Amino acid sequence: MNSMAQPKQAHVTTRRLLDMKQNGEKISVLTAYDYTMARILDRAGIDVILVGDSASNVFSGHNTTLPITVEEIIYHAKAVVKGVQSESSRAMVVVDMPFMSYQISGDEALRNAGKIMKEHECDALKMEGGRVIADSVKRITDVGIPVMGHLGLMPQSIYKYGSYRVRAQDESEAEQLIEDARILEESGAFAVVLEKIPTALAREVTRSLTIPTIGIGAGVECDGQVLVINDILGLNREFHPRFVRQYADLNSLVENAVKQYVQDVRSRSFPSPDESY
Ligand code: KIV
Secondary structure, three states, X not given: XXXXXXXXXXXXXXXXXXXXXXXXXXXXXXXXXXXHHHHHHHHOOOOEEEEOOOHHHHOOOOOOOOOOOHHHHHHHHHHHXXXXXXXXXXXXXXXXXXXXXXXXXXXXXXXXXXXXXXXOOOOEEEOOEOHHHHHHHHHHHHOOOOEEEEEEOOHHHHHHHOOOOXXXXXXXXXXXXXXXXXXXXXXXXXXXXXXXXXXXXXXXHHHHOOOOEEEEOOOOOOOEEEEOHHHHOOOOOOOOOOOOOOOOOHHHHHHHHHHHHHHHHHOOOOOOHHHOO
């Protein structure tokens, strides 16, 4: 067999994630949208990098994830994949399928899934929804493209919900979610994101599935956790939801660095003779 066709030894695969669940090892996931950040995340040991459609919010400044297009997500995915191509890279790269790139028909879902996969060497796709998209998930996984599901608060449906409040707090929505998770697993999904649901429900779903659950605002008992990189780095001063743990205050760091630079340019202290030719 051609050695180029073999995944790198350390590369995180769908099989590895399943083993992690079985061994009780937690899975770490963060979003990235560009080469530089992907390289840092990979070197820091992240298991999975999600090229999230949250790029629509944090990269492009839209209010929701709805506007991002297939071409735009491919642009971000190409940059991220380049960031994890060194010999020692190990992170799996999962790419979000944009709103309305998979909801119209199974044919269109399959065509767009193939298009996103073929443009670069990402490892898998993510799609929001349960039973409604099950046929498409099955068709996509049947041709060999791994799919990560996404249940609970699904940002592509924000106009239907009318708010970002916690989902599945009542029994009927909780039962529906448990059933949707089962359907996704049956349809071939290799993992499922559970966003903003009660901890007890996330625990029940996690225990009922063979595939790993990846939580965001869904408590500690999911098999892994995902957050948006801009949120953990404190890049957005205005956004502090309860489920985000902020590990740095880059907003202040960057702002102060830029203020200092502006001052140095204006006062002619930059560039110094040492910084000139
Ligand atoms: O787009 C995104 O960033 C996501 C995660 C927050 C799960 O879907």
